[in-house]
Amino acid sequence: MIQFFNVTKIYKGDIYALKDITVKIDKGEFVFLVGPSGAGKTTFIRLLFREELPTKGQILIAGRSITRLRSKEIPFLRRNIGVVFQDFRLLPDRTVYENVAFALQVLEVPPKEIKARVEEVLAQVGLSGRAHLFPHQLSGGEQQRTAIARAIVNRPRILVADEPTGNLDPATSREIISLLLDINRLGTTVIMATHAWDIVNSLKKRVIALDKGRLVRDDKEGVYGYEA
Amino acid sequence: MIQFFNVTKIYKGDIYALKDITVKIDKGEFVFLVGPSGAGKTTFIRLLFREELPTKGQILIAGRSITRLRSKEIPFLRRNIGVVFQDFRLLPDRTVYENVAFALQVLEVPPKEIKARVEEVLAQVGLSGRAHLFPHQLSGGEQQRTAIARAIVNRPRILVADEPTGNLDPATSREIISLLLDINRLGTTVIMATHAWDIVNSLKKRVIALDKGRLVRDDKEGVYGYEA
Amino acid sequence: MRLRTWGYFFRQAFLSLWRNAWMSVAASTSVAVTLFILGAFILLVLNINFIALALQSNLEIAVFLRVDTPRSQALALKQQMESLPGVKEVELVPKEQGLKILAQQLGEEELLEATGGVNPLPDYLRVRVEDPARIGEVAAILQNLPAVEKVNYGQAVVERLLAVLRWVRYLGVGIIGMLAVASLMLLMITIRLAVYARRREINIMKYVGATDWFIRWPFLLEGLFIGLIGGGIAAGVLLWGYTSLTYKIKLSLFFLPLLEDNTVLHYTALGLVGGGACVGAVGSLLAIHRFLKV
Amino acid sequence: MRLRTWGYFFRQAFLSLWRNAWMSVAASTSVAVTLFILGAFILLVLNINFIALALQSNLEIAVFLRVDTPRSQALALKQQMESLPGVKEVELVPKEQGLKILAQQLGEEELLEATGGVNPLPDYLRVRVEDPARIGEVAAILQNLPAVEKVNYGQAVVERLLAVLRWVRYLGVGIIGMLAVASLMLLMITIRLAVYARRREINIMKYVGATDWFIRWPFLLEGLFIGLIGGGIAAGVLLWGYTSLTYKIKLSLFFLPLLEDNTVLHYTALGLVGGGACVGAVGSLLAIHRFLKV
Ligand SMILES: Nc1ncnc2c1ncn2[C@@H]1O[C@H](COP(=O)(O)OP(=O)(O)OP(=O)(O)O)[C@@H](O)[C@H]1O
Ligand SMILES: Nc1ncnc2c1ncn2[C@@H]1O[C@H](COP(=O)(O)OP(=O)(O)OP(=O)(O)O)[C@@H](O)[C@H]1O
């Protein structure tokens, strides 16, 4: 499903964010992306949905090179990848409801279906009571859950979550994780960058560890590794 | 040092973020503020440095009512309170160095001293190599550490940190916490809102727990309480 | 795009106008102010042109005949002149009438008596030409007709007048051109600044998988409405201001020909509204363009 | 504020101009375009006024004396008139000269012969007045002097001319006023939009403990520089454009009096630069005002 071949990303100012990464993630996998702050996790994710292009190397998704995508095709790639951004990236002048609905409006889904889907997913992340608020009126955790709701509402084939529990209390975190596991069970590939060592350790899923831009570990049933 | 008397905060739309909170925090204390997402932790902090005014009740800092402060006096209140914002609030068109230096420039500290202090504090949070980057060029954790550096650089008498480790890996988190403990040992009152149950449980400091806007627990040597 | 998507575009455009209310007001005010100024100058220049044309068409050539020319020949000459190319109108002023006019001008009621009963004046003909700019050529032709003693069209004054009017016209076109360019620049900058404040929004939409046109349409419609509103206000104020100003001017300058052709007025107003809409729509498109490249 | 803080303000202002480069360019362009238009119209109106004054000062009253008035009395009258209040200049045109002028106009070289050697014309005096607007009053006084047969100043034409010139002046002032208000509005809106894009910045500074003036100064200086640059460009282009345009106009309209007073030009240019600086500084202050309230 997702393949990185010798991918290197150098930011302006000679900053090596990723160095020579080669990795393969199969359809339906659940993968944790771990590593200290600044290790390159977010960069890895940015390359995946083509926010950034790799400086060197190739990235294939479903067999197609995404670096060679024409700009018309990019939106269609992105529709298949739900992303929970580390900084949320909610539309500031749209309500929670509208933010989540947007991912479906883009697909020209009928309004009735939009309403049903959005309400369902807001209930799943526990935001039914906040649907009419604007992002700046939300608590940090509520913003994060809105971002999660938007990423999963259109049932993407790949779900990428960049530290989706960073602003959540342990109980809510567990709910969100079990939501992601459910989605994964229905066939969605899930990639989750996280610092939550307790979650990683308890789930025993595949763990890809980055450090200073290098892939340092890739375990089938791994642990977080720093606390262990 | 800090006293809340029957403080209630109602946001527009009849949203009760805090309900009838009465609490007293002494000079030099180290207090954890815990509670599920949306409990009112950030609201508590916003009231402290007067980003918001309470709907009802009184807040005293060093014996003075901050709700009755004249607008000329607000900056001087804020200079005594270093705040690490949950959403960082870095100045987008200033570098890491300039963002941290700003807190000292406001105090009209001599340039030489600014340079020394900023470099020292950036080293403490592990960002010496990132001083010349702009916020949008930083990883989530790096942005968070910049926010921490800015909050502590002017050695405020009160330090308020809203989830300062949400984007940090466990190792870096521990370093930051020990930094905050050091600062606390030098006499600064520290209030830290957090979801990091492991840190709370291991430090055995005072814990104030909020839930749905109510103060539900205030323990001298408390634990996080949800995992315990 | 499906029909329901168009519904979304319109709803979103209006919602956004409403939620960014002060930005919408600021942008429409800019459009209104700019287009009003432009419209006002278009009407001013049109009027000056109109007055200049009226002035020019008042120009005439005085053709003095020899003193001894019989009246019958004078009349024949009049007919001959009327058939010349470039001549619009010819009027014969008999010497008796000429003397009367002169007497009036000099304040000498009894001029004929003073000259001993002899009228020293010739008959003359007043000739109007079709194209005032070619008055000199026509005068030269008239000069060569038989029995013509002298031709006078105040050469010096007329040439100066024509030169001034020519420059007035150049300046008018120049000013309108300059104002049009300036308006365009100012509006583009205003729209760009307004869109700039929302650049992150555009980025985010793209990251969520929106196609470029899905993002463009609501912005385009928003720009269109802002332009329409601004242009409409400009046109309304202009029409009202113009009619009340011309009404006032006519009270004291009743003799001045002013443009009161309603079609011209309405075309100008329509042009402002259309121009506003275009600038708003195209300006929005151009402004969001660079934020779509993510 | 300490001296080093002023250093910081200036450094920060320039840094910010540089880092928000395109916004700085956009804002200065708006200032330049707007002020150029305003300046161009100020010069245009000043020139029209200047031409109108020159036109007016050419107006004169023709005072025809009785045909039998002796030359000595005519000369005495001339002196008497010169001492009247409101009279600027008096010139005596003897009847011989009058006849010559008339003969030339009529194309009748031998007019004196044709009238049997009798000159039917009176002497007349050409009177210029100090204030053209009061030409009618002076004419009425002259009318009552002894030996004056008739006074003629083309009453109808002069009154119309004066009325037109009065309106031209009203319109000129009105246009400049309108443009000034429009410029102010447009620039305020532009600055507001530019500041709006940076509203979060201002909030954050306040949260970190900056006083209002600590935040204001760099913004004020930034606005000031943008205004200075915009005003400077406007003034430069205007001076250059004006000199080259007047040069061209003078080639074909050599007879037209144009304003070439360098002090007026330079005051206008200086006014633009100063106005730009003021609008930039004050506009920034007003624009950040509401974001300071946190
Ligand atoms: N636009 C950029 N320009 C320059 N350097 C950048 C840019 N974006 C990221 N970097 C650098 O690349 C490195 C990797 O960043 P990345 O965001 O991938 O880290 P991360 O693993 O997500 O860290 P965190 O856990 O703190 O979010 C960081 O050191 C960061 O400073
Ligand atoms: N400006 C606002 N307008 C309306 N409601 C608001 C506003 N700000 C916060 N709220 C609501 O107040 C409640 C408390 O918010 P607060 O940010 O204090 O929570 P929190 O404890 O910090 O949560 P988290 O751990 O998720 O950051 C939330 O339910 C939120 O939706």
Ligand SMILES: [Mg+2]
């Ligand atoms: Mg990251």
Ligand SMILES: [Mg+2]
């Ligand atoms: Mg919070």
